[in-house]
Every structure is written in C-alpha cells, then in structure tokens.
Amino acid sequence: MTAAFDRLRGGVPAKRHNARTIAALTANPGCTRRAVLDAAGIDKPRLAERIGFPGNFGQSRFALARGNGFEAMLKADGCALLLSVLRDVLHLDEPAVSYDDLGEDDDATLGARHGRTRDLLAAAAGAALIDHPLLTLQVAGRSVFLEPDLIAFHAGGRLHVVEIKSFAIVDGQADSAKVSAAAVQAAVYVLALRRLLADLGHDPALVSHDAVLVCPRDFSLQPTAVLVDVRKQLSTLKRQLARLASVSELAAALPDDLSFDTALPPETLTAALARVGAKYAPECLSACELAAFCRHEATGTTAALGRPVRDALGGVDTVAEALALAAGTATPPEELAEAAALLQAAARLRAEAVGAATP
Amino acid sequence: MRHLHLHERPLVLVPYTMAGEPNAPLAAMVGTAEDDPRLLVVAQPRNRDDRFAFAARLAEVLVPYADSFTAVAEPVAVDRGRDVRCRFTDAPQLWVPNPGGVDFLRLFGRSTRFRTTEGEYAVPASVPLLGRWLTFFANSAEVPGSSLLLNAVQALTSHWVTGQSSAEDAQLAALMGWLAPPPGMSVFAAAARAEDPAVTPPAGPATDPSFDNHVLAPLLSVAEPDVAALTEVLRGQLLPTWTLMWRALGLLRTLPPGSRVAGRWDGDRDAYSAFVQHLADGGPPQPRRDGAVAAAARLSRLENAAARYAVQRAFDDPLVMAEYRLAGAAFTAEVTLAKADRIDDTGKRPVLRPRIMVVTTEPVRVAPGAALTSPARPAQKATVISVTAADGPKTEVLLELSGGMGRKLVAEPGSVPEVGERLLLTTLSEAYRPGAAFPEPDRTPWTHGGPPGPD
Numbered sequence: 001m002t003a004a005f006d007r008l009r010g011g012v013p014a015k016r017h018n019a020r021t022i023a024a025l026t027a028n029p030g031c032t033r034r035a036v037l038d039a040a041g042i043d044k045p046r047l048a049e050r051i052g053f054p055g056n057f058g059q060s061r062f063a064l065a066r067g068n069g070f071e072a073m074l075k076a077d078g079c080a081l082l083l084s085v086l087r088d089v090l091h092l093d094e095p096a097v098s099y100d101d102l103g104e105d106d107d108a109t110l111g112a113r114h115g116r117t118r119d120l121l122a123a124a125a126g127a128a129l130i131d132h133p134l135l136t137l138q139v140a141g142r143s144v145f146l147e148p149d150l151i152a153f154h155a156g157g158r159l160h161v162v163e164i165k166s167f168a169i170v171d172g173q174a175d176s177a178k179v180s181a182a183a184v185q186a187a188v189y190v191l192a193l194r195r196l197l198a199d200l201g202h203d204p205a206l207v208s209h210d211a212v213l214v215c216p217r218d219f220s221l222q223p224t225a226v227l228v229d230v231r232k233q234l235s236t237l238k239r240q241l242a243r244l245a246s247v248s249e250l251a252a253a254l255p256d257d258l259s260f261d262t263a264l265p266p267e268t269l270t271a272a273l274a275r276v277g278a279k280y281a282p283e284c285l286s287a288c289e290l291a292a293f294c295r296h297e298a299t300g301t302t303a304a305l306g307r308p309v310r311d312a313l314g315g316v317d318t319v320a321e322a323l324a325l326a327a328g329t330a331t332p333p334e335e336l337a338e339a340a341a342l343l344q345a346a347a348r349l350r351a352e353a354v355g356a357a358t359p
Numbered sequence: 360m361r362h363l364h365l366h367e368r369p370l371v372l373v374p375y376t377m378a379g380e381p382n383a384p385l386a387a388m389v390g391t392a393e394d395d396p397r398l399l400v401v402a403q404p405r406n407r408d409d410r411f412a413f414a415a416r417l418a419e420v421l422v423p424y425a426d427s428f429t430a431v432a433e434p435v436a437v438d439r440g441r442d443v444r445c446r447f448t449d450a451p452q453l454w455v456p457n458p459g460g461v462d463f464l465r466l467f468g469r470s471t472r473f474r475t476t477e478g479e480y481a482v483p484a485s486v487p488l489l490g491r492w493l494t495f496f497a498n499s500a501e502v503p504g505s506s507l508l509l510n511a512v513q514a515l516t517s518h519w520v521t522g523q524s525s526a527e528d529a530q531l532a533a534l535m536g537w538l539a540p541p542p543g544m545s546v547f548a549a550a551a552r553a554e555d556p557a558v559t560p561p562a563g564p565a566t567d568p569s570f571d572n573h574v575l576a577p578l579l580s581v582a583e584p585d586v587a588a589l590t591e592v593l594r595g596q597l598l599p600t601w602t603l604m605w606r607a608l609g610l611l612r613t614l615p616p617g618s619r620v621a622g623r624w625d626g627d628r629d630a631y632s633a634f635v636q637h638l639a640d641g642g643p644p645q646p647r648r649d650g651a652v653a654a655a656a657r658l659s660r661l662e663n664a665a666a667r668y669a670v671q672r673a674f675d676d677p678l679v680m681a682e683y684r685l686a687g688a689a690f691t692a693e694v695t696l697a698k699a700d701r702i703d704d705t706g707k708r709p710v711l712r713p714r715i716m717v718v719t720t721e722p723v724r725v726a727p728g729a730a731l732t733s734p735a736r737p738a739q740k741a742t743v744i745s746v747t748a749a750d751g752p753k754t755e756v757l758l759e760l761s762g763g764m765g766r767k768l769v770a771e772p773g774s775v776p777e778v779g780e781r782l783l784l785t786t787l788s789e790a791y792r793p794g795a796a797f798p799e800p801d802r803t804p805w806t807h808g809g810p811p812g813p814d
Contacts, residue, residue, distance in 0.1 A: 062377055067379065
C-alpha cells in the first residue's frame with residue numbers, strides 16, 4: 001500500500017498530518033484527486049506553486065501571536081488559569097492536579113514521545129493534565145503521528161480533550177464556522193485517544209465525546225470554557241478515514257509511471273493531475289491548496305458555479321450544453337428531455353420579462 | 360429594476376480590523392461623498408484607549424449624520440385614523456462593502472454601547488451613543504427589504520448574476536470585475552486581477568495576511584508607531600474598496616426603482632423615527648440578548664418582512680416573477696369570458712361576486728379553492744373554482760372575484776378584467792398578515808425559561 005504512495009510522492013518525505021489536515025480530509029469527500037494527494041502526503045502548496053497556481057493560504061502573524069499569547073497565559077504557572085476554568089465547566093473539586101508537558105521535539109524522537117504518552121495515559125490515576133501528547137492515527141492504511149497542541153485532561157476516570165482557541169465567545173455566541181472547525185479538530189483527537197486507549201486495553205469510551213473548548217470571553221483575554229459535543233463529527237471522521245483506506249487501493253491501481261514529485265517539470269505534473277479526477281466546488285477555494293488549478297480546469301462546467309447551480313441543472317454538465325438546450329439548438333438525450341423543456345420555458349420567460357422591462 | 364431605496368446622501372463606511380483580535384478596529388474610511396473620504400486609523404489596535412478614541416472619532420462622523428434627518432416630520436394616521444404619529448421625512452442610510460462589514464458594526468456596537476462615561480474606565484459620551492446607533496443599524500440590516508444599512512455585495516448580487524459562483528461573488532472586487540470591468544479589460548481578466556490581494560486589497564473587514572506580515576507588522580512592532588506611515592499604507596489598502604463602493608452605488612442608481620420600494624422605505628423611516636424618539640426619551644441601550652418573548656416577536660416580524668419582501672419583489676419585477684412562473688406559482692392568462700355583474704345571494708346579504716374564465720398555455724399548479732391575486736389589482740382576490748385542461752397545452756381556469764370593486768353591488772368601471780385582457784395571476788399575496796399574539800414578558804411560559812429574573 002504505502003509503496004504506491006511513496007511512488008506517487010517521488011523522493012520527498014511525506015507531509016506530516018495534524019488535526020487540521022485530517023479535518024480537511026472530511027471536506028469534499030467526492031474528490032478523488034484530493035483524497036489521493038492527501039493520503040500520499042504530497043506537499044500540495046508546493047505542487048500548486050510548481051504548476052503555476054500558487055495558493056494564498058497565509059495566516060496573519062497577529063492572529064498567530066494572539067493565539068500563542070492566549071495559550072501561554074492559560075498554561076502559565078502549571079496551567080493555573082486553565083485549571084480554574086476546567087474546574088468550572090466540568091464541576092471538579094479534586095484538589096491536586098498533576099501537569100505533564102511532553103514537550104515538542106523533532107522527528108527523531110517521535111517514537112519515544114509517543115511511548116511516554118502511552119505510559120502516562122496508562123499510569124494516570126488522579127486528575128492529570130497531559131500537554132503535547134503524541135498520538136497516532138491510521139490514515140490510508142498507515143500510522144501517522146498527530147502533532148496536537150492539545151491537552152488531554154484526565155479526571156474522575158474520564159479523559160477530556162481540551163482545545164484552546166483564540167476566537168472570542170461574545171455573549172455566549174461565537175462564529176459558527178470557527179466553532180465547527182474546532183469541533184472537527186477536537187473529534188480527530190478524541191478518535192486518536194480512543195484508539196490509543198483501546199490499544200492499551202482500556203475502554204475507549206473513557207474518552208468523553210464532550211470536548212472542552214477554551215476561548216477568550218467577550219472582548220477581553222479572560223478565558224471561558226464550553227463543552228462541545230463532537231459525536232456527529234466523530235462519525236463523519238470515521239467514515240472518511242474508512243474511505244481513505246480504500247483510497248490506497250485506488251492509488252495502487254493508478255499507473256506505475258504516475259508521479260507528483262515536485263521536482264518534475266510543470267507540464268508533466270499538470271498532465272499527471274489530469275489523470276486523477278477531481279470534483280471541484282467553489283467551497284474548495286477556502287479549503288484546498290489546489291483549488292485554483294481545479295477551478296481553472298472546471299471552467300465552463302456548471303459545477304464551477306456552485307452546488308445550487310449544479311443541483312438545479314442536474315445532468316447538464318457544462319454551461320454551453322445548458323445554453324444549447326435552452327435555445328433548442330441541441331437535441332436532448334431522453335433522460336434530459338424534461339430538463340430541456342424546463343430550460344426552454346425559462347429562456348422564454350426570461351426573454352418575455354426582459355422585453356417587458358425595456359419597452 | 361431596483362429593489363432597495365438608494366439615498367441621495369448615503370454614508371459609506373469601509374472598516375478594517377486587526378487579525379486575531381475580536382473586533383479590534385484597525386482603520387475605517389468613511390464619508391458621504393466619494394471625493395471626501397475621511398480615514399480613521401488606530402495606531403495601536405490592541406490598546407483599548409486607542410480603540411475607544413477611534414470609536415469617539417467615528418461617532419463624530421456617524422452620529423451627526425444619523426441625527427441630521429430629524430428636521431422635517433410628517434404626520435401619519437395610525438389605528439384607522441383615530442390617532443396621529445410623527446414620522447421624519449428622511450432617514451439615514453449606511454453602506455458597507457459586505458456582510459462581514461455588517462457583522463463588524465454589530466460587534467462594535469456591542470462592545471461600545473454598554474461603556475460607562477464615568478469612573479475609572481470612562482469613555483466620551485459619544486461612544487455609547489455610537490454603540491446604540493450601530494446596534495440599531497445592524498438590527499435593521501437583518502430585516503429583509505430594509506434599506507437603513509446595506510452591504511454592496513448583497514445589494515449587487517440581488518440585482519445581477521455573474522458567471523462565477525456565489526463564493527467568488529462575495530468579494531466585492533471580483534463581483535465588480537464582472538459587472539463593470541475596467542475599460543479595455545475582459546471580465547475574466549478583471550476577476551482574476553481582483554483575486555490577487557497584492558493588486559486588489561481585500562474589501563475587509565479582514566486584512567490580507569501577507570499585508571499584515573510584511574507591511575503592518577514592522578510598522579506596529581515599535582512602541583510608538585509612525586502614524587503618518589501607517590495612515591499612508593492603510594489608505595492604500597482602503598482606497599480601492601472605497602472607489603468600488605461608489606462605483607457600485609452608481610451602478611445601482613442606473614436601475615429604475617420598483618414601485619414598492621418607497622413603501623418599504625416608509626417602514627424604515629418609521630423605525631428610524633421610533634429609535635430617535637427612544638433615544639430622546641432616555642431609553643435604555645439594546646439588551647445583550649433578547650428575552651424569550653422579545654425574541655419570538657422579533658422572529659415573527661422578520662418572517663413577515665421576509666415573506667412580504669419576496670412577494671413585493673416578484674410583483675415589482677417581471678424577472679423575479681418569471682421564477683415563480685417557471686415553478687408554476689404564477690401564470691399569465693387571457694380572459695375569455697367575464698360576467699362582471701354576477702351577484703351571490705346565497706348568504707344573508709347579496710354580494711358582488713363576478714366570475715371570469717381565463718385560458719393559459721403555461722403550467723398551472725393550483726387547486727380549486729386556492730386564492731390568486733394579480734399584481735395589477737392587488738386588492739382583489741380571485742378564488743379558483745375549477746381548472747380544466749382544454750385542447751392542446753391550454754388550460755382553462757374559472758375564477759370568482761371578490762374585493763377591490765367598490766362598495767356597491769355594481770363593480771366600479773375597470774375593476775373587473777374584461778374579455779381579451781391579459782392577466783398575471785399568482786398564489787403570492789401582498790395581503791396584510793396580522794402579527795402573532797405573544798404574552799407579556801412577565802408572563803413568559805416556563806417552557807421558555809419563565810419570566811426573566813431581576814437582572
């Protein structure tokens with residue numbers, strides 16, 4: 001399995017996954033191109049740049065600084081502030097809570113850190129905060145390390161995933177898009193933790209499906225915590241990961257000479273991409289680094305105009321075809337006869353209305 | 360056909376915020392004339408004193424503008440003429456580039472309207488007042504068909520369609536690239552140009568990340584930022600959007616207004632007059648969150664407004680009506696028979712109930728008993744008596760008319776359609792819908808949390 005992916009990638013090492021990239025896998029599940037490229041761990045931003053469609057996926061350093069500052073504030077003094085909000089939201093009254101920071105380290109010691117994570121989780125008796133644990137998840141038939149900036153909180157025999165985010169909760173409400181993104185990421189950690197516990201011979205249900213989201217409150221830096229139920233995100237994620245397993249078969253079925261090695265000339269890469277089908281939708285623009293290329297490729301199709309348009313014109317794939325059917329210049333195949341009649345009626349009504357509006 | 364009121368003297372506001380911070384203003388370009396933009400800049404967006412100083416300066420522009428329409432009032436009869444209330448003859452109109460701008464104003468209103476003007480963290484009196492005005496505008500922007508606070512993206516996309524998806528239309532520059540490309544440039548080139556943040560700065564309120572990292576960060580990293588330099592780079596970012604905003608307004612001005620636009624603007628003037636009165640009476644600022652009863656009443660008002668706006672748009676605009684005709688909710692038909700003097704005397708009193716027969720070739724998806732109206736005679740109701748398929752694609756519909764024909768037993772001339780007249784009939788109706796009855800706040804049922812507490 002992995003051999004096929006290594007071949008697709010060429011000589012470059014695979015990109016490491018994190019919760020964000022795993023979460024992104026659940027977007028646009030119909031796209032084979034994305035599934036194959038992601039499963040193979042191909043550097044998509046670099047690939048997009050090579051083929052002349054550089055993405056614009058930067059993050060402002062102000063946002064990063066604030067996020068880091070907020071996290072540092074919560075974790076200062078052995079997580080004193082974080083603990084106080086956790087106590088409130090989880091109704092805890094355990095006096096002593098241990099805090100273990102497993103630290104960030106380089107690729108060489110990943111295995112050791114994962115080992116320490118396992119030991120700590122296996123040994124944890126009282127309330128414990130475990131910072132920077134290293135988890136693994138099976139993605140497309142291989143085990144990948146997850147680099148979570150997460151804290152697993154162990155209390156009362158239950159494990160909670162704590163997700164620190166720097167967007168504000170104002171009057172109990174936050175930006176729904178950001179909350180749902182955070183929920184998907186938390187679900188990735190919940191799943192990885194559950195698999196780890198199962199490996200250790202514990203009951204995976206010990207990991208709560210209620211993730212704790214810690215955010216600044218209103219317009220201050222005061223933290224506030226809320227529980228987010230991630231059961232729905234969990235089931236989506238499981239389904240997508242199961243699907244990715246089948247992607248590895250798909251990749252194995254791709255021709256042997258196919259490669260997305262970014263050292264190859266752009267024309268070769270573009271030709272290689274054309275051999276793996278994509279399913280472009282405008283939503284991709286904010287989620288996938290290759291979107292600009294796929295959009296260019298999808299020019300003139302009804303899908304490029306968005307899902308509502310594509311669904312309304314079900315079966316009619318290109319704008320030219322839709323116009324021809326509306327004008328009556330193309331003979332519709334049997335299954336499109338009804339759609340063609342509707343398009344012609346629409347064209348007639350439009351002509352009438354435009355004629356009426358400009359006498 | 361234009362479906363919104365376009366003010367003679369609108370206030371255009373292009374806000375920019377600091378990335379990462381919740382609602383920290385960075386800059387705003389504001390003014391009522393294209394050649395006179397006023398640029399407000401916050402030297403240290405993370406400093407709350409600077410933030411409220413920005414609010415005070417924005418208040419200097421916005422509050423006098425919002426107050427400047429109270430000179431002339433007109434009496435309006437209410438309660439069927441038994442009472443009279445005053446309504447100002449004009450109202451303010453704010454324009455922001457996109458829905459994000461509306462959200463910014465709502466949050467900025469929330470962060471300023473509860474500020475105290477006394478004590479340790481005192482702010483100028485204009486700041487909480489600005490907050491209340493912004494909240495008023497942001498709340499009215501939620502009402503479908505209201506023209507007090509408008510955003511250019513929504514205003515343009517509800518009048519024109521482009522060959523790109525709605526996600527791409529959400530960028531004002533890309534949208535304007537399609538609608539009015541620069542001379543000598545194709546729409547594709549214009550849209551592609553609009554997507555490059557290095558060429559076309561985003562319309563805000565979010566900044567371009569690479570602008571943040573390469574231009575803004577070095578300027579803000581020192582203790583005393585160089586305000587002149589900061590103002591210059593921010594002017595460069597905001598000015599293209601400012602120009603686009605005025606071009607968008609100019610584009611909208613080329614459309615003739617729909618006949619029902621003025622009626623909706625009357626409603627906006629009512630809301631404005633009531634809010635000015637509320638401020639003059641020393642009323643409290645809008646609450647953080649509505650109580651259960653207030654929220655239900657507001658939702659009901661919004662639903663009514665949405666339904667009314669949808670119908671009025673269709674009645675005003677044949678292109679909008681075409682969508683309903685395609686879906687079978689409306690059809691045009693020719694009157695083939697008309698009995699204008701038919702009297703129904705089966706009830707206690709005889710009533711005038713003319714019947715007409717219409718024939719149409721369009722799909723008719725109405726059942727007997729359905730009530731239809733015609734935009735030409737909005738007060739008249741036509742009840743479907745029977746629908747029969749005639750030869751070929753034709754359908755005959757028998758209708759009974761009521762209302763809109765005067766009070767006598769003989770119809771006023773012209774009030775009953777004549778043979779040969781072409782009619783547009785639709786299931787949409789402009790008829791007044793009474794608001795639902797809600798309990799008083801102190802009688803909130805326990806299912807909704809019970810009466811609100813003393814806080």
